[in-house]
Amino acid sequence: xxxxxxxxxxxxxxxxxxxxxxxxxxxxxxxxxxxxxxxxxxxxxxxxxxxxxxxxxxxxxxxxxxxxxxxxxxxxxxxxxxxxxxxxxxxxxxxxxxxxxxxxxxxxxxxxxxxxxxxxxxxxxxxxxxxxxxxxxxxxxxxxxxxxxxxxxxxxxxxxxxxxxxxxxxxxxxxxxxxxxxxxxxxxxxxxxxxxxxxxxxxxxxxxxxxxxxxxxxxxxxxxxxxxxxxxxxxxxxxxxxxxxxxxxxxxxxxxxxxxxxxxxxxxxxxxxxxxxxxxxxxxxxxxxxxxxxxxxxxxxxxxxxxxxxxxxxxxxxxxxxxxxxxxxxxxxxxxxxxxxxxxxxxxxxxxxxxxxxxxxxxxxxxxxxxxxxxxxxxxxxxxxxxxxxxxxxxxxxxxxxxxxxxxxxxxxxxxxxxxxxxxxxxxxxxxxxxxxxxxxxx
Numbered sequence: 031x032x033x034x035x036x037x038x039x040x041x042x043x044x045x046x047x048x049x050x051x052x053x054x055x056x057x058x059x060x061x062x063x064x065x066x067x068x069x070x071x072x073x074x075x076x077x078x079x080x081x082x083x084x085x086x087x088x089x090x091x092x093x094x095x096x097x098x099x100x101x102x103x104x105x106x107x108x109x110x111x112x113x114x115x116x117x118x119x120x121x122x123x124x125x126x127x128x129x130x131x132x133x134x135x136x137x138x139x140x141x142x143x144x145x146x147x148x149x150x151x152x153x154x155x156x157x158x159x160x161x162x163x164x165x166x167x168x169x170x171x172x173x174x175x176x177x178x179x180x181x182x183x184x185x186x187x188x189x190x191x192x193x194x195x196x197x198x199x200x201x202x203x204x205x206x207x208x209x210x211x212x213x214x215x216x217x218x219x220x221x222x223x224x225x226x227x228x229x230x231x232x233x234x235x236x237x238x239x240x241x242x243x244x245x246x247x248x249x250x251x252x253x254x255x256x257x258x259x260x261x262x263x264x265x266x267x268x269x270x271x272x273x274x275x276x277x278x279x280x281x282x283x284x285x286x287x288x289x290x291x292x293x294x295x296x297x298x299x300x301x302x303x304x305x306x307x308x309x310x311x312x313x314x315x316x317x318x319x320x321x322x323x324x325x326x327x328x329x330x331x332x333x334x335x336x337x338x339x340x341x342x343x344x345x346x347x348x349x350x351x352x353x354x355x356x357x358x359x360x361x362x363x364x365x366x367x368x369x370x371x372x373x374x375x376x377x378x379x380x381x382x383x384x385x386x387x388x389x390x391x392x393x394x395x396x397x398x399x400x401x402x403x404x405x406x407x408x409x410x411x412x413x414x415x416x417x418x419x420x421x422x423x424x425x426x427x428x429x430x431x432x433x434x435x436x437x438x439x440x441x442x443x444x445x446x447x448x449x450x451x452x453x454x455x456x457x458x459x460x461x462x463x464x465x466x467x468x469x470x471x472x473x
Contacts, residue, residue, distance in 0.1 A: 118165045
């Protein structure tokens with residue numbers, strides 16, 4: 031049986047230090063998420079301000095994800111050779127620089143020039159911010175024992191919720207206050223990120239224990255060989271891709287749909303994210319506890335099926351009052367974020383520590399590429415005759431998201447079956463221990 035203490039050399043870290051570490055990592059995730067997701071609630075505003083089509087908007091949103099996917103993939107080859115803390119601080123500094131560039135994009139009469147300059151700044155941000163997600167999850171996987179990791183992932187996942195509760199509503203309020211100026215949120219992210227970087231430098235300890243494993247002999251391609259020689263890890267990467275496509279295809283055009291089809295105003299959009307964020311903050315910790323108590327596979331399956339219902343509801347909403355939209359949106363955010371907690375717990379448990387940052391970086395690359403492709407696919411499917419006319423074919427996007435979610439469930443069942451039949455896996459004839467839980471047997 032796998033011994034978490036043997037694999038986690040940080041098991042002696044006090045609970046107080048663990049909490050400080052988790053809060054700082056959640057803060058890094060918070061700023062990174064706000065920078066990315068703020069593009070979507072400003073979707074209708076950006077389309078009109080930059081005078082772009084749905085397809086062009088899809089590419090604008092996707093530019094960050096595609097750049098993040100590229101750099102996260104490259105991170106597979108070197109992140110496991112670095113102190114986790116140093117890598118995190120360097121990547122976060124680059125992310126702040128890219129966000130600052132987005133904030134100072136000039137506003138000229140040449141809308142096409144503005145569009146391409148904005149895409150350029152999003153690429154810069156993605157090239158550095160793309161490393162953060164994998165690094166954060168790697169640190170959690172290294173430091174937090176598997177029996178408490180579900181709750182730890184709940185804390186990290188709450189960064190998404192706080193981005194909805196605080197980040198997006200505050201950002202959209204500032205946009206309204208400054209005359210629909212879409213630059214303002216990026217200035218805000220820069221101001222918040224600086225003290226987070228300083229506190230991380232001060233309080234996150236050096237994270238080098240995984241480097242000792244490399245002294246036994248390590249090659250840059252070892253992580254790649256470990257991943258692609260292990261059928262469970264290959265399926266885990268496909269699982270992450272389908273899971274992300276099962277939500278971002280819908281989220282990318284959620285705001286334009288709510289404004290042009292459901293009948294909400296731009297000033298109403300912040301209430302959707304505020305309500306959804308509050309719901310997921312209240313549910314996130316309890317879902318983490320459910321993962322630890324009942325098993326990550328079982329909880330994911332339940333929330334995946336529940337998310338299918340809300341995917342269909344939110345992509346078929348007719349003109350509706352705000353209160354009804356908030357109810358549907360609240361359940362949508364609960365079930366979408368709820369399935370990510372067990373999913374992250376599953377993926378971090380599939381790989382040993384010396385390969386964890388490389389695997390999670392590749393996993394992050396796949397997720398970033400999936401989010402980028404989601405925007406492109408949704409932008410290709412959705413059609414809008416004029417900037418104020420209703421969006422067409424958004425329901426088709428919902429069906430695509432449901433299909434991706436069901437495919438993720440099929441992959442999860444395959445991962446489960448492989449894990450039971452090939453305990454515990456192999457790499458070049460060497461046994462690789464995987465983290466297991468007594469609650470992981472049944473779905």
